[in-house]
Amino acid sequence: MENTTLAHHLLLAGLLFVIGLTGVLVRRNLLVIYMCLELMLTAATLALVAFSRFNQTMDGAVFVFFIITVAAAEVAVGLALIVALFRQQKTVQSNELNTLCD
């Protein structure tokens, strides 16, 4: 633990971000896509904390609390949207949700 540097943290954050992005691109279930999106957000938050830690400032760390709070509210809205969508369309598969295209 002693010799972890900023680069390690950023690498981890980048890895999480790419995993999330890949999930968004390849998965079809809206719920999974949504989870992946959250993963991307968390990755960004992790980078913020890392910068805050290594720059010896508290700004980023405080910011993270706000992000987590807002993200919680946003998840509630997003999940509600998915539920509403399912009730109307009877599916949460993204490739079947193309009403506007036809």
Add this chain to the structure above:
Amino acid sequence: MDPIQSLHWILFLPLVSATCIALFLRRHGSIAAWLSTATAFSIAGLALNLLLTTDGKIGWHHDLAKLGEISLGFGYLLDANARLMLFVVTFVAAWIHLFSIGYMQEDEARGRFFGGLSIFMFSILGIVLADNLLMTFIFWELVGFSSYMLIAHYFDKDFAAAASKKAFITNRVGDLGFILGIAFCLHHYGTLNFEALASVSTFQGVPIIVGLLLMCGFLGKSAQFPLHVWLTDAMAGPTPVSALIHAATMVAAGVYFMARVSFLLAPEVLQWMAVSGAGMAALAGLCALAQTDIKKSLAYSTLAHLGIMGCALGLGHPELAVLHMAMHAFFKATLFLGAGSVIHGCHHEQDMLKMGGLLKKMPITAATFIAATLSNCAVPFFAGWYSKDAIIEAAWHQHHYAIFTFLALAALATCIYSGRMLRLVFLGQPQSKNAEQAHESPWTMTTPIIILGLGYSIAAGFAADAIIPASSRQVIEKPLQEMAFHLSAPSTWVGIFALTFGLLGSLKFYAIFPGRDSLQVFSPQTYKLLEYRYFDHAYGWYINHIQRRLAEFIAFLDLLVINGLAVRWIAGGFTAAVGQLTSRTFHRGQTRGYALWITLGSLLIIWFLLAR
């Protein structure tokens, strides 16, 4: 209150009143009327207090924006001319507001009317106080808007709608020149501030073009030749509006503005203003003889006086022009309000030939109307005499004999149409049922005309000491001293001849055929000649035959080149081709596809930013 603060109050109180009326009082005509009138009286009081307690120049400036070296700002400059103008505007306007309460009693849209009056007050005071060209221009346009709105008060009548459009569009023509003049000033002198311009222009010289362009604004707003055509039609508005805007203040604002920037006018420009002003004064005076509508006749009289003011400016006497503007404001406002009272009393009859014998039925109106008429005719010791004769005198002294002749003709014509008006309206027998049943107007209407008419038409010149605040009198004093009762001066002879021959002669002449116009009976051709509206027809021809052709040609080019070639063919073809291509690739209705493109786009942007 410190002077700047009171100037803020004077300028912004009417705006507050107008806003209140527009937002809350549209349907509450009587509250709106009293609110607007109370505002007008309070600013008159504030202005009077300011003029009595302060002296000399007052300046204040606040920069709103700074573009490089140029600052665009908002400010006040209260010099001698501005003081006189401030006094005239606030004072006349306050009484006209009171008059309107009586005159508009039965109008459905009183709220709109009084809101319009308030917004007009805001705009005209902005012109009076402005310390730079840009601010003047902004308020100049606001004045144009409020004039438009008030002329079109009876907008459901075709003639009023047409007249308001005519006034607005004619003013646009002049204002185009004005704004070009402002741009030129900025380019040439690098400042728009009046005081800075005054000092810069003395050692940099003045190109003719500046004066010409700025004069265009004056031509439109002050209804000078060749843009004078709108003023007579503007009488379609309610009579108090004609009195306030189209006789006393707004049309005079052009004269005031020219006096303010008189240092920017090259000699050639002045020459033109003098000649065209004098010519228009004579022509308009004669045209007033061939009008049966009392307001139209007065409108031609206003044109004649505006011509005289323009002529005074051109002769290099801006202070005389402003003095005449002030005197004219008082007696012409009285004449219009008197006409309004007559129209109101005669159940909205405007035809002079159908009036008559109103002297006994409306004694107060008649007395004030006669006093103002005498002032209009420049009877010695009445207000108009001091300023008008001084201008005629100035023309003689500068050996401009042609101008002198025109002015003398204008003076004569003034006396003739004034006599005609008195004879037809107040003397003789009533010529219609409406005139027989005429009644004196209520106190809200008679008080203003008594004060403006008896108080000011008679006394404004004679007792200037007592009535006009000392601080605004600087403008008046110089001409008054120069006048100093030259009994042998040519202008006095012109005046005496005009009065005896014109006024008394026309009183007799128009008594010959009761109920008809004597000139029309004796010489129908002359009457027709004066009645014919040459300029309306000339402009009509120009617009129909030249401008419309040009517009149609340009419309054709637009259709062919821009619409056809550029839009349909080039742009349309390109879009169609690209659309065919992209709809297959991008727009497939798959969320994943969109996410992919967003990712690729973001990567592209990041790469672009990092690679630099």
